[in-house]
Amino acid sequence: MVRGRITRLGVSDVRFPTSRGRHGSDAMHPDPDYSAAYVVIETDACDGIKGYGLTFTLGKGTEVVVCAVNALSIHVVNKDLEEIVGDFRGFYRQLTSDGQLRWIGPEKGAVHLATAAVLNAVWDLWAKQEGKPLWKLLVDMDPHQLLSCIDFRYITDALTEKEAYEILQNGLRGKKEREEHMLKHGYPAYTTSCAWLGYPDQQLKQLCMEALKDGWTRFKVKVGADLQDDIRRCRLIREMIGPDNALMLDANQRWEVKEAIEWVTKLAEFKPLWIEEPTSPDDILGHAAISKALAPLGIGVATGEQCHNRVIFKQLLQAKALSYLQIDSCRLGSVNENLSVLLMAKKFQIPVCPHAGGVGLCELVQHLIIFDYIAVSGSLENRMCEYVDHLHEHFKYPVIIKKASYVPPQDAGYSTEMKEDSVRKYQFPQGEIWQKLLSNP
Ligand SMILES: [Mg+2]
Numbered sequence: 001m002v003r004g005r006i007t008r009l010g011v012s013d014v015r016f017p018t019s020r021g022r023h024g025s026d027a028m029h030p031d032p033d034y035s036a037a038y039v040v041i042e043t044d045a046c047d048g049i050k051g052y053g054l055t056f057t058l059g060k061g062t063e064v065v066v067c068a069v070n071a072l073s074i075h076v077v078n079k080d081l082e083e084i085v086g087d088f089r090g091f092y093r094q095l096t097s098d099g100q101l102r103w104i105g106p107e108k109g110a111v112h113l114a115t116a117a118v119l120n121a122v123w124d125l126w127a128k129q130e131g132k133p134l135w136k137l138l139v140d141m142d143p144h145q146l147l148s149c150i151d152f153r154y155i156t157d158a159l160t161e162k163e164a165y166e167i168l169q170n171g172l173r174g175k176k177e178r179e180e181h182m183l184k185h186g187y188p189a190y191t192t193s194c195a196w197l198g199y200p201d202q203q204l205k206q207l208c209m210e211a212l213k214d215g216w217t218r219f220k221v222k223v224g225a226d227l228q229d230d231i232r233r234c235r236l237i238r239e240m241i242g243p244d245n246a247l248m249l250d251a252n253q254r255w256e257v258k259e260a261i262e263w264v265t266k267l268a269e270f271k272p273l274w275i276e277e278p279t280s281p282d283d284i285l286g287h288a289a290i291s292k293a294l295a296p297l298g299i300g301v302a303t304g305e306q307c308h309n310r311v312i313f314k315q316l317l318q319a320k321a322l323s324y325l326q327i328d329s330c331r332l333g334s335v336n337e338n339l340s341v342l343l344m345a346k347k348f349q350i351p352v353c354p355h356a357g358g359v360g361l362c363e364l365v366q367h368l369i370i371f372d373y374i375a376v377s378g379s380l381e382n383r384m385c386e387y388v389d390h391l392h393e394h395f396k397y398p399v400i401i402k403k404a405s406y407v408p409p410q411d412a413g414y415s416t417e418m419k420e421d422s423v424r425k426y427q428f429p430q431g432e433i434w435q436k437l438l439s440n441p
Contacts, residue, residue: 002085002129003045004043004044004045004081006079006081007077008041009040009041009042009077010039011040011066012066012423014062014418014428015035016033017434018032018390019032023196023390024358024388024390026197027197027251027254028252028254032058034056034358034390035059036055036359037066037114037117038054039054039120040052041121041125051121051123052120052413052416053116053117053120053123053124053334053414054117054330055117055120056358056361057113061110062428065114067110068113069117071101071111071114072101075094075098076122081122088149088336092337093151107311107333109308112308115333116329118334119333120334122334123334123335124414124416133411133412133415134371134415135370135408138367138375139175139371144165146375147161147164149336149339150339151340152340154311158348159314159340163347164340167376172375175374182370182373183408186403186405186408187370187408188404189384189385189401190384191211191220191388192250192357193207193388194207195233197222201232201236208237208241217244220249221233221249222250222251223249223251223263223267224252224255224263234249235270246384247272247273248274249267249275250275253280253281254279260275260279261289264299268299273300274300275301276324277303277305281307284319288319301321301322302322302323302353305331305355307328308331309337310337310344313344317344322350323350324353325341325352327369330361330364345377354368354385356386357386359390362385362386362387363399363416364416367409367415369383387406394426395415395418396418399415
């Protein structure tokens, strides 16, 4: 039973100085400080349960998202949780369609990141009150209740509510067995942690060797800054992992369309499974052209981590612009919007391989992809979830990886809660870590 009226919404700017180790570096983001706008919601229920939510940022600009969260809070504070989740579609639309705020979106940019942070906190609160991990809360909902969380506006030409209902209804067959399979084997993962662009070859080699020893079989390499470097790094990693393990490439939007095709063609000898974000995330037809050109080489196009919303995903699917769809738990409008994308991907028969390179993203998105397998896609073919080995120690319920797979979380909630001590120390700019760093740059 959900309970309580929301009495307070707080938000913090939390930044981790990852740029100092060049963790997370790629062709477009050479020095990210993995950060989050971190939301806490409190209710007047006597259980003392709070909801925690976040959205991922790269350092500068987190303060803008914090402002946007504060602007949205008028729609949240003083609402009964029951009223929110009883008409979650209506509440989602209220947040995303505020007649004034939508001008700085709509459903994109800082205001949509803020929407994600707020809604992620609401979902965490709901799952905690129900005493279930978020994936299980979703798995146990009936199709009608799941659909009542989704705003189908602007996507009915690709997926009607009736079709979505049929997908979920079909998903009921074998659901119990798939849940058992997840609990026993977990969800397959790949690692991005070995080959950030800023890592020297020696570090890349060392990390790759350790990952192989830990049982990893799927690896991603950052490319796109310098072709000769890419050839050398891809050769090095392919030699280390052997011909049978999977290799993926990620250019983080570096190229023009024609340039992407030429560049990736030169890396085809290393047999990559996909090229991720070859060009602007907004260029749907460009992605389609690249997909078409690389298909004969057996290389797919993957994208989604900077895809604004379900409408862009819809067009990418309609235009046959991608072979792997990468949802993001903190860029789309939380679970609500991700549900619509999972259902569209199912209809278009495109595997979902979530993005999780960032602080907290592994913690959150594991819930969505485990739900997807159990209740929507029903398949593990060509599917895997990204994993990066950074900053999990700051979370109260960190991800557990066993045999290169995500172990389904058992704690109630959305795994979004950070340790209080970490939030205090890394709060920008007043936290103790930043006080130190800013006085000795
Ligand atoms: Mg990427």
